[in-house]
Amino acid sequence: MGLIVKDRDIVVPGEVLATGMDFLPAGGSYRDREEIISSQVGMVLVENRLIKVIPLSGRYIPKRGDNVIGKVIDITFNGWLIDIGCAKDAMLGLKDATSEFIERGADLTQYFNIGDLLVSKIINVTRVKSADLTTKGPGLMKLTRGTIIDVQSSKVPRVIGKQGSMVMMLKEMTNTRITVGQNGKVHVSGFDPEMEILVKDAIKFIEKNAHKHGLTDEVKKFLEERLKGKKILEKKELSKETLEKKENVQEKI
Amino acid sequence: MYKKRFDGRKFDELRPMEAKVGIIKRADGSAMFKQGKTIAVAAVYGPRELHPKFLQNPEEGVLRCNYNMMAFSGSGERVRPGPSRRSKEISYVTDKALMPTLNLKEFPGTVVDVFIELIQTDAGTRCAGITAAAMALADAGFFMRDLVSSVSIGIIEDQIIVDVDKEEEDYEKGMCDMPMAFMPKSGNITLLQCDGYVTKEQLKKALESGKNACNKIYEVQKMALKNKYQGELK
Numbered sequence: 001m002g003l004i005v006k007d008r009d010i011v012v013p014g015e016v017l018a019t020g021m022d023f024l025p026a027g028g029s030y031r032d033r034e035e036i037i038s039s040q041v042g043m044v045l046v047e048n049r050l051i052k053v054i055p056l057s058g059r060y061i062p063k064r065g066d067n068v069i070g071k072v073i074d075i076t077f078n079g080w081l082i083d084i085g086c087a088k089d090a091m092l093g094l095k096d097a098t099s100e101f102i103e104r105g106a107d108l109t110q111y112f113n114i115g116d117l118l119v120s121k122i123i124n125v126t127r128v129k130s131a132d133l134t135t136k137g138p139g140l141m142k143l144t145r146g147t148i149i150d151v152q153s154s155k156v157p158r159v160i161g162k163q164g165s166m167v168m169m170l171k172e173m174t175n176t177r178i179t180v181g182q183n184g185k186v187h188v189s190g191f192d193p194e195m196e197i198l199v200k201d202a203i204k205f206i207e208k209n210a211h212k213h214g215l216t217d218e219v220k221k222f223l224e225e226r227l228k229g230k231k232i233l234e235k236k237e238l239s240k241e242t243l244e245k246k247e248n249v250q251e252k253i
Numbered sequence: 254m255y256k257k258r259f260d261g262r263k264f265d266e267l268r269p270m271e272a273k274v275g276i277i278k279r280a281d282g283s284a285m286f287k288q289g290k291t292i293a294v295a296a297v298y299g300p301r302e303l304h305p306k307f308l309q310n311p312e313e314g315v316l317r318c319n320y321n322m323m324a325f326s327g328s329g330e331r332v333r334p335g336p337s338r339r340s341k342e343i344s345y346v347t348d349k350a351l352m353p354t355l356n357l358k359e360f361p362g363t364v365v366d367v368f369i370e371l372i373q374t375d376a377g378t379r380c381a382g383i384t385a386a387a388m389a390l391a392d393a394g395f396f397m398r399d400l401v402s403s404v405s406i407g408i409i410e411d412q413i414i415v416d417v418d419k420e421e422e423d424y425e426k427g428m429c430d431m432p433m434a435f436m437p438k439s440g441n442i443t444l445l446q447c448d449g450y451v452t453k454e455q456l457k458k459a460l461e462s463g464k465n466a467c468n469k470i471y472e473v474q475k476m477a478l479k480n481k482y483q484g485e486l487k
Contacts, residue, residue: 010482010486012474012475013396013399014354014398014399032439039396039398040391040394040395041392057281057282057392058394059394061359087302087314087360087363129360
């Protein structure tokens, strides 16, 4: 009777997690009469009477309301096809792409071209589990510069942190702009490319240690160590530096 | 009466096993399963869109298995590459052996490809293939009710033996060779084939010893999966 596995254990499909009616199966597990059984490879999380299995692998499953980062892979007569890293390509319809009036037969590449990266929001998941997207809304836009970092989609909540604490810290310490897509794509752009690399390393660090308690403090330590002796560039300073560089180049010419 | 096995094993003893998960980095899931001299490698790709479109199932994802013996894998003789009658049949039964555990309701209109390659063969290849494929599917993060473990059972002169190797398979006094696949948690059999003659009593006994053997294989599968993910967390 009761719990058979420990909290934060790794389990495989078919493994019994608990017996008796004291617990309820949540994501990644199911009940078979008296037993709660895992249906995924993952880590067990026990929250009061709920037993959850957090997946450690697998594709992103689209959910309505998620912000995702995707890549345009095709243009059709009524919109764009976007790869958001799930089983099926997502659809960005004309009327959800922009509030501008688009004339019949207009060249759609002026809005989004093949290969463009964009931040979008899932407005609907259809019956056949393909996602409809929109780029109308705050923070939804085409990405023109910066770095994209891939994260396992089940570990995205740790990258964001409690009420965005992790992302906020990363942003403040490195002076970069960070957008996290629920599909496991993170966009980073800053004035200093070195900071983008640092954020990439930090996010890989988070992904590796996603199961640990007190991760925010550890990441803070990690960043402080790497930032030792480095100057965080502000926009003004950077422009001054680049100007100097440009002058040097011109002098040489 | 068959008193002693060619390689000196007990009648219910399996060949030494080895399992490894995540051996192919670019695949969504992968696994290797080694049983004696038989080595199977399985790689899972998908879910991805299925073409041609008429093969799609709008209710759930389609599982597509592909069994292949490599050209150099056999006992000295070169295996002709490409699909044959035999490999097509085995691909089909592998598919049917794995489907009952797998839940692809989340991915309608898509396909999950499982490629099973036999690097080295010494009988029991479809069993090793199914065992490896089950691990690879779990590694790819699919919803599964259960794992699948598989073993072949043989009957030589009324003696039931477990995990038949090539020497025993070719032995002229052998009566029967039965590959079976088994879901250890629910206790259901998902594959049972029979090549030869078997009586009702023998079949009952054979299934019993097959189930015991599958439970041993299940432990190896479980350890391999846990090792991979626990290693990642450290």
